[in-house]
Amino acid sequence: MNFMAFGLDRENLLAVDQIGRSFLYNHDSRLLRTGMPKMRGPISDPISVAVGDSLYVMSGNPGQLPGQGCFQALLHTRLPGSRAEDWCWYSLQPPPLFADHDNGVDRSSRFEIGAYAVVDDSQIWISTSGAGTYSYDIASGAWSKLGNWALPFRGRAEYIPEHNLxxxxxPDDLQLCTADLTASCELRPPVLHDVWTDMNRPEDWTLTDASIVPLGSGHVCVVRFFLTCPEESIEDVYGDALEKTETFAVLEGVKLLKAGWAQLRMVKHKSERYVFGHDLVIPL
Structure with a gap:
């Protein structure tokens, strides 16, 4: 099951199960709607972006199942053949990655989306290692190629309007960083402005993933996911050694402040650790 926040203030939380059934929770009204329309089809390794009050969902690896079903949008609009307005899923044109690079390459790795972002509330940018960076224009529904370069991020980058960054x-070590995407062009990829490398953690904590939740006014919540393996181990029914693992997240409040011309300062606030469980085991 996947959970995706969207809306002008991220007040909507959509839950989608493994067969595409969706459930909508609105934070303002505290109401849960179970009769939501079903997705047009399953999407593997989904990524999602919120633009206005709409939600756009795309396969994070379009090379696995290329076709119309890999890019869909949940829009609140007039239903076909009716005057009523409601939520509805629409299939959108997939990115033209294969039309430009269909020479027998390994689609499963070269066209995996490594980074993505919303630009100017009107474009969705996606970046791959094998096909470069493409832009989807929401108004026209057309794709265009921005360049053969890749975005300098890993995963989703969030726009911070207070700093226009x-x-x-x-991509390599999941350190917080900023970039100005509007300064890029076909021959000039975006470059990093600020990189904060002061993330301290115990040596036995393995960082596996990270995410950002914007809170407004330059505040963000930074979520990092870790894996750690305690020293003790257990045995399975065959006598083979297994190592118990612990997975947890660290949530940290961060505020970005101006620190001079074209520079930002990161101020850290309270952090909390949330443990998911101790019952995962891996073979030694």
Missing amino acids: WLGFT
Whole structure:
């Protein structure tokens, strides 16, 4: 099951199960709607972005199942053949990655989306290692190629309007960083402005993923997911050694402040650790 927040103030939370059934919870009204329309089809490794009051969902690896079903949008609009307005899923044109690069390459890796962002509340940018960076224009429904370069982020980058910059994580070590995507062009990829490398953690904490939740006024919640393996181990029914693992998240409040011309300062606030469980095991 996947959970995706959208809406002008991220007041809607959509839950989608493994067969595409969706359930909508509105934070303002505290109401849960179970009779939501079903998705047009399953999407593997989904990524989602919120634009206005709409939600756009795309396969994070379009090369696995290329076709019309890999890009869908949940829009509140007039229903076909009716005067009533309601939520409805629509299939959108998939990115033209294969039309430009269909020479027998390994689609499963070269066209995996490594980074993505919303620009000017009107475009969705996606970046791959094998096909470069493409832009989807929401108004026209057309794709265009921005360049052969890749975005300098890993995963979703969030726009921080107070500083006119995008905040995300570096591709290699998931350090917080910023970049100005509007300064890029076909021959000039965006470059990082700020990189904060002061994330301290115990040596046995393995960082597996990270995410950002914008809170407004330059505040964000940074969520990092960790894996750690305690020293003790257990045995399975065959006598083979297994190592128990612990997975948890660390949530940290961060505020971005001006620190001079074209520079930002990161102020850390309270952090909390949330443990998911201790029952995962891996073979030694």
